[in-house]
Amino acid sequence: MRVFNFAAGPAALPTEVLEQVRAELTDWQGLGASVMELSHRGKPFMAAAQEAEATLRELLAIPAAYKVLFLQGGATAQFAAVAMNLAAAERTVDYVNTGAWSKKALTEARRLTGRVNVVADEAASNYTTVPEQGSLRPTAGAAYLHYTPNETIGGVEFPYVPDGAGVPLVADMSSTLLSRPLEVARFGLIYAGAQKNIGPAGLTVVIVHEALIGHARAGTPAVWDYKAMADEGSMLNTPPVFAWYVAGLVFRWLKAQGGLAAVGARNRAKAQLLYRTIDTSGFYSNPVAVSCRSWMNVPFTLADPRLDPGFLAESHAAGLANLAGHRSVGGMRASIYNAMPLAGVETLVAFMKDFERRRG
């Protein structure tokens, strides 16, 4: 029995992928061993790793000038690695603050870099908006402009890609990468923790233009030096082989779904259905400006928070799992990444309407 799992991350994986993992868990490719038990430098895993990268490149149409790295440490490690690799300690770096994850990124950058310039901060809207298109002005000579295209907690999403005006754009795409087509060439560097749309936690994908690597500041640990890792095919140290293998299966699954155009259309439909349900009710609400509502993470509140425990208990009993909002904000949150089928959102919406009718 599988539930509809709305967890924000680690999040649901496609059931078909998990079934394949299960089928070959103790004997992968007829080798008499699990993929977890084999050398990352052996031919079988090397082939799987290369196929994973090739499929990811195909899905996102990643230009040849970009390196794709499979690293450890999650987005939080990248908060530091980006600064250490792209900016000398005294160089100015620009950050956009649109909520909890932007703030974590810039707080970590402040530990490492002298001049962290917050070029936009959406505090005035209580982080329910993003900067108006065209309004972002990078600092002249900044090493990069960092932003968070999708805020997993706030449910706020950029409906556009900012113009770096010559300053490399760095994006934490942990909760949005692979959710729709993307023009990679607009970015200097994209990073994403795997545990939303890619695979198991413990893997981080970094897509970086080759012009930005090779400039890590002195004292950058080898495993965090993009150039050192790129030169070794992400195998300077033992990579997280199982997570990389699962990511490869997810990429293959995305391709079988019709690629990112098809996946994106389905994600838009899922989000529209859920927001429409919220907006047409007098009982549920979502605070985010309509133009920048996330397709991936939909926070919502009930008219009476005393009904929250009942909502959670009854939805859980109905096979709709992990709808509690982030501990910092409360309420509800439905994370509807790629692996959530439309049927899951339809079931949720039907439950929400029924709950409102009975308890609203």
Added chain:
Amino acid sequence: MRVFNFAAGPAALPTEVLEQVRAELTDWQGLGASVMELSHRGKPFMAAAQEAEATLRELLAIPAAYKVLFLQGGATAQFAAVAMNLAAAERTVDYVNTGAWSKKALTEARRLTGRVNVVADEAASNYTTVPEQGSLRPTAGAAYLHYTPNETIGGVEFPYVPDGAGVPLVADMSSTLLSRPLEVARFGLIYAGAQKNIGPAGLTVVIVHEALIGHARAGTPAVWDYKAMADEGSMLNTPPVFAWYVAGLVFRWLKAQGGLAAVGARNRAKAQLLYRTIDTSGFYSNPVAVSCRSWMNVPFTLADPRLDPGFLAESHAAGLANLAGHRSVGGMRASIYNAMPLAGVETLVAFMKDFERRRG
């Protein structure tokens, strides 16, 4: 069909553990989701994580003054993290060089720390020995003394724990932790990549005395700051939940095997059987001084290296997998970690004798 898998790492896991992982892969604890798909902060995973730590503490009788951390990045990340956490940039740090992994550790330390003092180097023996007991003299005032109790490539192992003489002892136990009982109180810090005796690659266990944390140098990234990680129960960022869960199953399995005294006795018997076979043949040889031969990694050569391809092909066909030596040294290597049953070594030994009879 499962082979006897002699891979050095990622290495064999207990078949019973993998079978449990498989059984609950798509529905863990009746939650209708995989353990990979659930929040690390939810009650089910928190309970599993805490049980894993408690079982590890019980197995190694870890004193309460030590923190146990579940991190990412492998031993190679710790090569840097140890220096960043335990030593100011200009402080002297001591390293013992007994082979490939020691050398990697001290090379990384040199990138980060001004004064790396190599207090012993076994180059004269071509790294087939360790320093004589009692001969190591830490530098007065050194931040720590780092050594590698077991060299995975050279198959060289310390038969004793060095005396730090007041300087905290730091040990890379990636390939030996949990292979036998250990007196943790002799160490300041122990670290181990998981992929030999603990679980899937992508997890690193750090056991550190609380007096050594809280002194990370300025600019240490948060996810590499032992104090920051200890304060957050290793969940400052999303941990590698699947690897942590498997590690917990492995710890439980070790307990069911009778704990580390029983496991150690079995490991000694496995190693003795293999070394005896090598030493009593005129065909196989192992270059390591008898007193410091590894229980975990047994490199050996054939009298005629032209027979290597035949040995590898025939052993593979006999269900004895991954016996090729490390790419840097060639020959053969049998890694016989905890998950390798005595029957595996018995089968290998029988094959070796038969091969020698036919081809020697």
